[in-house]
Amino acid sequence: MDAEVERLRRLRAGALKVRAIARALGRTQATHRDPLLSRGRCAAWRIARAATGRLRAHPYSRFQRDAGFCVIVTNGVVAAAIALRGMRRRAALATFEAYLMQLERELADVRALTWAADLSDAFGRSQQELRALLTLLDAQIRGEQVPPIVAAYGQSPAETDWPYLVL
Helix, strand or coil: CCHHHHHHHHHHHHHHHHHHHHHHHHCCCCCCCCHHHHHHHHHHHHHHHHHHHHHHCCCCHHHCCCCCHHHHHHHHHHHHHHHCCCCCHHHHHHHHHHHHHHHHHHHHHHHHHCCCHHHHHHHHHHHHHHHHHHHHHHHHHHCCCCCHHHHHCCCCHHHCCCHHHCC
């Protein structure tokens, strides 16, 4: 099997897992509709879409397969198990941060080894987004006050005291 195809499949599976965890945690009472979880879910979805698009563009049909049923079911079970733990908000965000860090490391590895410039650019933008999100998550876990608009959207440096969080 092509090494790049295998890396992209692993990255897509990791991104889909992070997305499922964010969705499950966002439905709990402690983190209901948390903007950080929503941003993480969207970032993971963009990564999965980029990887899937590259895989579907592969010339060999057996490399073009989407995520399998087992991957989707396993991600749902893992996400449900994490959400059922009944964690408080900080613990839930810390758990999500751990999975997001793992995804960021996988993304960095795939980006470093890819030869396609367009894919590398897309993954670079996603890396910046994940790093900013991880900074916000870390601040929330430590109990620092983050302006709600920054947590939800990431304002421009002129509008916030957190200029390094701009995406």
